[in-house]
Amino acid sequence: MDRGGNPRVVVVGAGFGGLWAVRTLAKKPCDVMVIDRNNYHTFLALLYQVAAAELEAEDIAYPVRSIFRNLSTVDFTLAHARRIDVEKRVVETDNQVFPYDYLVLATGSVSHSFGIQGVEAHAFFLKTLEEGVALKNHIICCFERAARQTDKSGDAGVLTFVIVGGGATGVEYAGALSELIHGPMVNDYRNIDFRSVRIILLEGTDSLVGGMPPSIRSYTAERLGKMGVEVRLHTKVVEVTPESVILDGDETISTRTVVWTAGVRGEPLASLSGILAGSDGRVPVLPTLQIPAHPEIYVV
Ligand SMILES: Cc1cc2nc3c(=O)[nH]c(=O)nc-3n(C[C@H](O)[C@H](O)[C@H](O)COP(=O)(O)OP(=O)(O)OC[C@H]3O[C@@H](n4cnc5c(N)ncnc54)[C@H](O)[C@@H]3O)c2cc1C
Structure with missing residues (x-):
């Protein structure tokens, strides 16, 4: 798009940050070109509600073009940005090169x-x-598998669901999974003994949702406990295998499902482009971003 000398602004990422810009x-x-590897915005x-079968995928995906x-x-x-050439001022993608006068990097985290x-x-x-x-x-496949076993003692790990990381995402998912399993699943899988189902939330520090006030932290643990979630604090994972999670101290929990919500780092596009970033991928910026x-270049 060339509208006669207007500055060209390229925005990489149509998440909340990119859309706001x-x-x-x-x-x-100015003329704005938005690039995203998906042609939808993900809410x-x-x-976590999609992952717990409470919502359909299309309920949280909005077409960017509309x-x-x-x-x-x-x-x-629709393109995947692979690298930014900061000297030539171009964004290199898997299908095209985009020149810019200004660049907004809003690629989020991984x-x-x-x-x-x-x-x-x-x-x-x-x-x-x-x-x-x-x-x-x-998750649904695990229940199907458990439902067709003739020897129910054969594979306890298939109905053990381990979530690692007691931040907001881990807590939300543990709760939603409990609602799914002890709600619709109980009705749908009548030959499964639901007393054998375990939902375990592992957290390395001394509380869930660290950063929240103490009353909310303790309420969260108590509430999840009432929902049948085993909350284990001060627990660190040292290895995940296809059939288990191994904890610090050599304890092994048999499971086919480890959900990793233990942390995020900056999306690597900036560091791959030679832009100064910390070891966690975060880019230091001025108050103006x-x-x-x-x-x-602005980084959200
Ligand atoms: C399960 C979950 C629950 C959450 N719940 C809440 C909540 O309740 N309240 C709250 O405030 N926050 C919540 N958050 C956090 C919130 O979603 C993020 O803070 C927010 O999405 C960050 O926005 P963003 O635009 O920086 O990145 P994102 O929303 O991640 O958007 C980044 C966009 O960039 C695109 N992209 C990335 N790399 C490239 C590339 N190389 N090329 C092209 N496109 C690329 C991606 O496809 C994506 O569309 C939650 C996060 C998760 C994962």
Whole structure:
């Protein structure tokens, strides 16, 4: 789009950060190109409900093009940004190169395994729509598998669900999973002994939802306990295998389901492009969100 000398602004990421920037930029004299690897915006705050079969995927995915339909200076391209050439001022993607005068990097975060063995290979994550749907399908498959076993003592781990990380996402998912299992599942799988189902929430520190006031932290643990969730504090995972999770102190829990909600790191696009970033992928910015070395780049 060339509207006669207007600055070209490229926004990478149509999450909450990118959309908010576009909302403001659409009122300014500039041409905006939004790039996202998906052509939908994911309302991440409700992702745990998709993974617990409370919502359908399409309930939290909004077509980006329809969001921008009435914004005449805003265009969209479905592409995965691979690298930014900060000297040439271009964004290189898997299908096209986009020159910019100003760049807004709003690529969000990715799950962080902290290098713990087996997490990347065997754990489930809860950061994208695909991951939410995959987790839901896996949970249902576990119940199907348990329902068809003739020897019910054969595979206890199949109905043990371990969530690692007692922050907001882990807590929300543990609660939603309990509602799913002790609600609709009880009616649908009448030959399963639901007393054998375990939902275990592991947290490395001394409380759930750290950062919240103490009364909320203790209420959260108490409430989850009443919902049948086993909350284990001061518990660190050292390895995840296809059939177990191994804890610090050598305890092994048999499970086919480890949901990793233990932390996030910055999406690696900035660090892959030579932009200064910390070990957790976060980019240091000025209060204006500009990068000191490249004030034409803003990072959300
Ligand atoms: C399960 C869950 C529940 C949450 N609940 C809440 C809540 O209740 N309240 C709350 O305030 N926050 C909640 N959050 C946090 C909130 O979702 C995030 O803070 C918010 O999404 C961050 O917005 P963002 O725009 O920075 O990143 P994102 O929303 O992650 O958007 C990043 C966008 O960039 C795109 N992208 C990334 N890399 C590339 C690339 N290389 N090329 C092209 N496109 C790319 C992605 O596809 C995505 O569309 C929750 C998060 C999760 C995971």
